[in-house]
Amino acid sequence: MTEKGRIVKMVSQDQEEFEVEYGVATMSTLIANVLQDVSEETTTVPIPNVNAQVLAKVIEYCRYHYEAKRIDQSEEDIERWNKDFMKVDNKTLFNILIAASFLDIADLLDLGCKTVAGMIKDKSVEQIRELFCIEGDFTEEQEAKMREENNWGSEMSQENNAAQ
Amino acid sequence: MLATAGYGGVYRRSDRPWLELYYQNLRLAEEEVLEDDVEGVGEEAEGSESEKDDLPQLQIEILERVFLKLDAAQLSKASMVCREWMTVAYQPHLWRRICLMTWPKQTARENLGILLDRKYGSWRHMFLKRPRVRYDGLYILRNIFYRGSSLMVYYRYFRFYADGTCTVLITPDRPEKAVSRMSKNWTPKGPQDAQKLLPNIGSYHLDEELLTISLQAPTYQPRYPLMKKSIVMYEIELRETVDGARNLLSVARQAAIVDDNEYCDYDCRKFNRPFQFVAFDGFKRACQVKFRNENIIRNNKVKWFLEELGKGRTHDDI
Numbered sequence: 001m002t003e004k005g006r007i008v009k010m011v012s013q014d015q016e017e018f019e020v021e022y023g024v025a026t027m028s029t030l031i032a033n034v035l036q037d038v039s040e041e042t043t044t045v046p047i048p049n050v051n052a053q054v055l056a057k058v059i060e061y062c063r064y065h066y067e068a069k070r071i072d073q074s075e076e077d078i079e080r081w082n083k084d085f086m087k088v089d090n091k092t093l094f095n096i097l098i099a100a101s102f103l104d105i106a107d108l109l110d111l112g113c114k115t116v117a118g119m120i121k122d123k124s125v126e127q128i129r130e131l132f133c134i135e136g137d138f139t140e141e142q143e144a145k146m147r148e149e150n151n152w153g154s155e156m157s158q159e160n161n162a163a164q
Numbered sequence: 165m166l167a168t169a170g171y172g173g174v175y176r177r178s179d180r181p182w183l184e185l186y187y188q189n190l191r192l193a194e195e196e197v198l199e200d201d202v203e204g205v206g207e208e209a210e211g212s213e214s215e216k217d218d219l220p221q222l223q224i225e226i227l228e229r230v231f232l233k234l235d236a237a238q239l240s241k242a243s244m245v246c247r248e249w250m251t252v253a254y255q256p257h258l259w260r261r262i263c264l265m266t267w268p269k270q271t272a273r274e275n276l277g278i279l280l281d282r283k284y285g286s287w288r289h290m291f292l293k294r295p296r297v298r299y300d301g302l303y304i305l306r307n308i309f310y311r312g313s314s315l316m317v318y319y320r321y322f323r324f325y326a327d328g329t330c331t332v333l334i335t336p337d338r339p340e341k342a343v344s345r346m347s348k349n350w351t352p353k354g355p356q357d358a359q360k361l362l363p364n365i366g367s368y369h370l371d372e373e374l375l376t377i378s379l380q381a382p383t384y385q386p387r388y389p390l391m392k393k394s395i396v397m398y399e400i401e402l403r404e405t406v407d408g409a410r411n412l413l414s415v416a417r418q419a420a421i422v423d424d425n426e427y428c429d430y431d432c433r434k435f436n437r438p439f440q441f442v443a444f445d446g447f448k449r450a451c452q453v454k455f456r457n458e459n460i461i462r463n464n465k466v467k468w469f470l471e472e473l474g475k476g477r478t479h480d481d482i
Contacts, residue, residue: 120241
């Protein structure tokens with residue numbers, strides 16, 4: 001069987017099956033490696049830690065980029081598509097990121113990281129904690145010391161000091 | 165210089181007190197920021213409460229990849245979030261990358277040499293302590309003064325690049341409007357841009373021992389073809405409000421060479437205050453706070469001015 005017509009069946013954590021063209025599936029380095037190591041008759045790859053909703057998104061990404069490469073889609077179009085693709089709620093975004101890391105899809109991982117970095121950019125420490133559901137776990141002294149050393153970029157610290 | 169053309173005109177003494185403010189630098193009194201002036205911060209949807217409850221935690225490897233996309237100010241901020249983030253954000257290789265981007269004129273090896281020679285102790289500490297000028301925003305100085313009875317407002321902008329070049333612009337345009345033009349890649353896009361004052365591309369050198377920047381830039385404006393060709397030179401002191409912020413520039417001296425031979429020293433009274441740094445992150449909001457819309461003074465100018473004088477403040481104070 002040639003690689004061209006080959007179909008790979010990906011099975012999500014919740015046992016949903018996705019039939020994907022070989023070229024699309026192997027955008028994941030993990031799957032490419034798995035398929036290389038097994039016999040050609042094997043077509044089913046379980047993805048035990050990614051649920052169907054997230055896996056569908058990941059496959060959507062791979063399918064678009066596989067096609068975009070084939071038909072030589074323009075950079076701007078791809079960028080616009082990527083931007084739209086990243087317009088999801090934070091939970092989905094984080095899950096896509098975790099899946100991309102597990103499946104080893106470099107471009108998707110990079111896109112996701114860029115998006116998360118963009119979320120950090122213009123937010124305060126408090127806002128970041130809230131956004132990422134993180135509890136600040138520094139003691140009061142540590143917190144003060146951290147601020148003294150690391151808060152130089154914050155507009156607020158400049159305002160306060162300028163007023164003094 | 166452009167906006168001050170005509171400086172030196174003679175006015176008769178009159179009972180209009182604001183005439184005395186002619187060419188005096190004004191400073192807005194402690195400004196109370198109106199909430200309406202400032203746009204909302206978190207305009208993007210941040211998910212509902214139920215989603216937040218089971219937000220998955222990003223593994224350290226992913227966090228590290230995210231941090232590789234941040235600049236120094238953002239990375240410092242990230243380190244304050246929690247211990248785990250701090251551990252990831254303090255990794256030397258992240259700060260090495262930032263140091264090499266901050267001082268690209270020196271090779272990685274030369275930068276390491278400086279780190280060791282000056283005993284900074286780590287890449288992160290070198291970044292925090294070694295003198296540098298910031299590339300992630302604009303340095304802005306607003307001048308407000310009266311010419312006759314009209315209130316004149318103009319801005320001076322500096323933007324520095326890691327490669328030793330910089331852009332310099334003097335314009336009445338507010339920062340929000342002028343910021344895109346400060347990019348070296350900006351080109352006029354339509355007839356509306358043809359009338360705008362364009363930034364000049366200059367070069368600068370930071371003396372790390374003396375904490376001074378010498379900057380020079382031409383002053384050519386296509387809009388004024390008859391303007392004399394000149395090169396303006398600035399001697400600038402680098403200062404900061406908190407350690408590591410590098411957010412103030414004060415011009416100690418300004419001079420120009422006009423038409424390749426005529427040398428002139430400028431009056432530096434207009435630099436009696438420092439340029440303030442405003443980062444591109446949250447730029448609009450910060451500008452609305454730091455440079456409150458001048459129309460507010462414009463509308464209240466006489467009332468405001470008389471009140472200030474009534475308090476016994478001299479022109480210089482204001």
